[in-house]
Amino acid sequence: MANLTSTFVGIKSPNPFWLASAPPTDKAYNVVRAYKAGWGGVVWKTLGEAGPPVVNVNGPRYGALHGTDRRVIGFNNIELITDRPLELNLREIKEVKRDWPDRALVVSLMVPCDEDSWRNILKQVEETEADGVELNFGCPHGMSERGMGSAVGQVPDYVEMVTRWCKQHTRMPVIVKLTPNVTDIKAPARAAKRGGADAVSLINTINSIIGVDLDAMTISPSTDGKGTHGGYCGPAVKPIAMNMVAEIARDPETRGLPISGIGGVTTWRDAAEFMALGAGNVQVCTAAMVYGFRIVEEMITGLSAWMDGKGHGATADFVGAAVPNVTDWQYLNLNYAVKAKIDQDLCIKCGRCHIACEDTSHQAITALVDGARKFQVIDEECVGCNLCATVCPIENCITMEPLVGIDPRTGREVGTSYANWTTHPNNPSVKAAE
């Protein structure tokens, strides 16, 4: 069986599955249950400064976007950082780390933007023997109104400044958690690196309104008739998160900076995808909140079986393996072409490929052949866009087959050479051949 042991910025854990800083890691009771269930590590729910803790609303904190059968595909929260006293959290962290030395325990932090605040709390955390800290520069609701969380993460100079303070005042590894509520994730990632961060973790949640109550005319869920934006997460954000992870992984300025991947990880496959794009490990929250801690069993066994099948002895074997294949659009091979192919034996004749193509794309799929209901690709029209395969309800019924030879749509030869937009004659800023 593959070795799932993970070492992330020097922090060892028996597997790369950590619970993210969030409600599931707010106290010892939950964290111990998570360790018992098999989680490799946790990032303890964000601690604030000493003194009276923050208070949460007493109305609903969570909302969800549901798919078929009320599957939670997107999740929204307005919970703040821990609302328990700092001392209590620190005491529990110390006890838990003492009792579970083989598991990763990282502490998430969020204090005001002054050096003393950070120095003080780092000193207190060090005394717990925790493995590291994660700077919460991502929380988009409540805390950001007080100049913390994403209010810091959205200003690269602040990210760099606070990261630098933290690196100066602690021997612990410093992971900087990034907010996705920015136009270019590379800017805060570069700032974190300049500040000396050991790693970045991303994404935190995305500003969101989950729904509108059309009777009360307010955001749903609401607190006494008023609503506010929350932070969005769950499977729906995974594509956004993976893009941001890949952007950082392939950016020359941040290349090699360790990344902890977060955002909709629900299965072993999600984790493997994040890791292939450069994440050294992954953090999970929504899936645990929806299904409970035992989902980690599926993740462990699934990743292990896949690694065995691929001959990967350790996670390092495939971390970042897909990064070289992430590129800019301009470098995609314009001499490569695919055609959709419909397996008539698998086709159930729902016709969705036809109407999708007919109404919204390239009129390349028949509805009738010789008067009978039959869905067949017209190669002369098919641009290989993949829409039909995307909407088909049957797995592998429609496949995109690479074409070698003359494309009947364009009459041009494809599949035998490489040419991209940078050299294309239609490109007004085409580079002259050197």
Place this chain on the structure above:
Amino acid sequence: MAVAERGACPKGGNNGVFADLHAALTPHQAQVEAERCFYCYDAPCTTACPTSIDIPLFIRQISTGNALGAAGTILEANIMGAMCARVCPTEQLCEEACVRNTAEEQPVRIGLLQRHATDALLADGRQLFAKGAETGKTVAVVGAGPAGLACAHALARAGHAVTVFEGRDKAGGLNEYGIAAYKAVDGIAAREVDYILGVGGIEVKTGTRLGTDVSLDLLRAQFDAVFLGMGLGGVNAVGVAGEDLDGVFDAVEVIAKIRQGEPVAVGRRAIVIGGGMTAIDIAVQIRLLGAEDVTIVYRGEEARMKASPYEREVARTRDVRIKTGLKPVRILGLNGKVTGVEFAGPGGEMEIIAADQVFKAVGQKFLSGEAAVALEGGRIKVDAERATSLPGVYAGGDCVAGGQDLTVAAVEDGKIAARAIDAYLRA
């Protein structure tokens, strides 16, 4: 012979004996089932529906919490959507065509979803339809069954004044009198009729039969157009000795009595002669009413029975025996009372089955009510527009040639005829 008077229940009160054949879907079940629909293009289910209900649309409407909108979609195509949801052989129509059969041998339960939507509308009570601006034209509709009411409803929406002549005491036709009670619990047939008539502009004259109370000539003289939808008024005889014995019944009469909550005789051993839906309906109901041993005897092979495989399954799971390949030769009796039936097998061998009740369910026949329209195969001849041989006279439902003896087909006839009548009146 012990023939007890049982089953005497007030209207709608038969539910204890005749529990609903299917439980209605709960809101959660409806949601789960609705989400199974693939929303097919040019959907095969819609093509398979005689009334062409836009099934993917109404299921999508259910899935988005718009059950009343779904009901509107259904009723726009089939004003008897509530009863059709219960009596349609969906396994041979929409659900047979569902592409989920190919995907996983389990179609979307379209019939139950249709019922979910139409039940929601009837419970809500709001009227989705209104009569049209008055045209000043009048139409006589003969028969307040599915064909007649569908035609009347469409004509009222078009603005014509409609008078429906119904021979029985109540409107509804076979939905009210000819369908097994367990398919129409809680007075659903009557509630649906009330909803249909709620459009306004339709007057129903019950107890008025064509041929005895009114004549076609009179209707043609007094109305601008006539629609004939009187169904099949006669019952076929088995054509063997002994049909007049005490204990021999016409199945349709007994079914009507059960539906109206009137007392019916229930014996210990019953034989049902026939192979259609009526045979199943009487056999299952008489068994549920307490008959200990009920046998349906059909003359041909089972595959040729008009009762669908599903209907036969309903019968068998309720302890009704089905014997096939036996042709009735004579009904046996003693002291004027039936004691059994003698049948001839395929090879001519004789078989006697003892019984204290025999129900004849060998089909119904058209009674013209002395209407002088051209016939074809014993029923009214119509063209594609449902026009008869007489100008301004249209027909549909079971009384026309080529009919499928299905409620849903009768509704479609009524719809088509109404369109043709409207065009005729506006010409």
